[in-house]
Amino acid sequence: MTLVTHRLDTAVRYRVYGSILSCTARLHELEQTLCLDSTENTDLRIQFSSPDESIPLPSSWYLTISLADGTPWLRYAEIASGYLLHFPHLADFVYNTSSDSIRCIPQAKTPPHTLHHLLLDQVLPLVLNYKGKEVLHGAAVVTPHGACAFVGPTGTGKSTLAASFLAAGHSVLTDDCVVLNLQGKNIFAIPAYPGIRLWDDAIAALFGTMGSCAPVAHYTDKQRFTAALSAAPFCSSAVPLVGVYVLETGDDEHAALISAPKVCLLEEREALMTLLSLSFKLDIRDRRMLTREFDFLHRLVTHIPVRRLTVPDSFSALPAVQAAVLHDLALSC
Template sequence: MQSHATLDPRQMRLHAATVQAPLGAPRDTWLLPDGSTWCEIHGGDGHYRMRFPDMADFVVDVAGGLDCYPAPGTDAHTVQHLHLNQVVPAVLSLLHRPVFHAGAVAMDSGAAAFVGVSGRGKSTLVTHLALHGHALLTDDGLELTAEGDHFLAQPAHPSVRLWEDSRKALLPDDAQRAPALPYTVKERFVDEQLIPCSRDPLLLRRAYFLGEGHASDVRIEAMTPQEAHMAWVRHAFLLDPHDPARMRSLFAQVAAIAEQGLTYRLDYPRRYDALGDVREALREHAGDSD
């Protein structure tokens, strides 16, 4: 529960189930890959309503806190998942804290992030790496915080989400599943004995933007600061892309990240039997840190 003037998006007031009343035209709309509506954003100027149709409304007041109004029939696990995976990253962006569509794991030299749109294999890759000695920081929703001239990758809640084919290829049948969600066939796993997780922020040493999987072998190529800048912007969580102040701060943040010279393209064959080669290539590349 929260009643502070400073918004902490990880805290939330949960209200009784409420029928979603009709609203006007949204300020912005998030779409699913099939083109259907995933989330409507209403409001502005520090007060927003994030509507997930037929599931829940989350009301964000920068000066007052975060409230959730589940739709009738929405279970607690769905509310929790929407809150942690969608609302928290979006609200952090509203608070001028950079969050990206990326997974991350611990490497010997620090954190390695894997950035990409849905379907590029982020979860499969970070799960494979976590199973082979590289503790998970986040499956998606990577928050970065500045520390001097560098950036720290912050750990998120300890779980991964996998399609059935990835689950069968990577995990044993008795891996601990979280309760199923009504809007996706992806399965979520929270077995920390199987998938080790990092609880501490780590210095970001490498960031890899995932290609489409057309490469015949593992390929890692450096990106120029200009290429890196635009790539980071495209993969940022943004609750209000129409807020000039937030966009200015985002561009300044990603410019500082891009100038670190830690951003690369990564492409490899999208086959499970190629993941071992990817892991070894990443170990060699990340170990080249200065």
């Protein structure tokens, strides 16, 4: 694989998560942004380098995220210019805090679509956290009452539930990463980019042969699904957040016992601690960031209901889950 690094004056501009990116390579997942306002600043500059480019020497490694089997997935390091994010055997991303730039140094065999996935769905949420945004691990959809977010650990069905709303004609705001922003007295959910990451069985159950798919990354069978089943399948503007649902599916032993969705309001303290555990954080040692995040999420849980949503492990139950969520929002909004 060869990545062509373009000159800076040929960089393409994109809008995602409410930010303007300038990138030296084509990101096929995003739509190019026309520069109608010459005063509009670029928030982040993205550069894809060659695999043989040198990687900055870390001054310290301060965090390692591992997969369920213990394999290291992502290592965080501090470097002189900012931060280094190392995905073993895949790529390194260098975030320069002074120039607001992200440089990707890939491994020779890592394909471009995998690099794009790592950038958009792993690295960018962490960088946005550093830049002052609060970011939750989840998906968000648009309902008649406003935006609602589905949050939870990996594997709890956030994307599948969001996709079921899409199949029912609702718009999707974001998948896997919910960026939040305070505007006036309201908290808004910020749109990401078109696509929901789904397994083949979920795509078949919800959409059949409709829509289009593209591989998420070479190391997973998940597909990035896009569809045109509603007037605006993927929302492009911020929407006020009116509810947060923490997904729970039960462990393997008890999952079969869950036959119907259950909605339960969380007390503010439990809601706050849960959301703190589900947020993207670039530097867990940054006390100012931790204070800012705590204050923001405390405001969220005092103004917006956070509920635990127990979901049956069955595609056939998804219409009942949708109905329960919409009924709950109608009562609380």
